[in-house]
Structures are given as C-alpha cells and as structure tokens.
Amino acid sequence: MVSDPKQRSTEVQISGRGRGFTDITSQISAWVAGTDVKNGLVSVFVRHTSASLIIQENADPDVLRDLEDFFSKLVPDADAGGKYRHSQEGPDDMPAHIRSALTLSQISVPILDGALALGTWQSVYLYEHRALPQPRKVILQVFEI
Secondary structure, three states: OEOOOOOOEEEEEEEEEOOOEEEEEHHHHHHHHOOOOOOOEEEEEEEEOEEEEEEEEEOOOOHHHHHHHHHHHHHHOOOOOOOOOOOOOOOOOOHHHHHHEEEEEEEEEEEOOEEEEEOOOOEEEEEEEEOOOEEEEEEEEEEEO
C-alpha cells in the first residue's frame, strides 16, 4: 500500500461473527503504534456495502444491544412477502445495505502523542449487518502532521 514519510496505509481482514459489533480498536491502535506517527489522523474505511463502522460506548454492552434492537426494528429482514426487490443474496442482504447507508463506511480518528485520541469510553466497531459471519476488509490510512 502507500508508504511515504507523511502517509501510510494497510489493509486488515476482520473475521466477523455475524450480525453485530466487533471491536477493532486494538487492531487499529497496534497498527498506528507501528507507524511511529506521533500526531496526525487515521482513516478507517470498510470495503463492503453490507457492513459499516461506528465509534460507540465500550463500557456497557447494553448500549450495543440496544443499538442492534433499534436497527432491527427500523430495518427488519425481508419476509416471504417480497418487501424488497433486491433479494438474490438472501432476506438479510437488502436490509444490510439500508443499515449501511444509515451508518458510516469511513471514520477518522485523531492521533495524539502516538495514540488514538478516543474518549475514555469509546471504541471503533465494525458493524456487521449480515446474519452470517463474513470476512471483511478494512483499509487503514494514517496521515502525519
């Protein structure tokens, strides 16, 4: 990937567990630490249209459960009634695309003193919208100031 004194990038594969949240903060932090960047910005981009990224609470697992409950009600899986036109990949695929459109495919996190400048209770999550586990590719790119 890209390698120059001011920017570096890599691709990481995330093994999902199916619908829900996977904390990828430690993978991002470890890679950023290896770049020796002291101050800058890391961009995180998921290369899929049925998964997304969020920064969210990491202390109380009920927050993530409540978010998933909310999205399940807002965008339920298709039923046999043909709720969505796009259905070739299963009843969870079009809802996954809608959920992804309502969330983010890219986020940026500041780097201060060589570490992610997240809040005390914040983590970066890959939010899988498909029911079954999917391997996901995430691009990390750091920009040094």
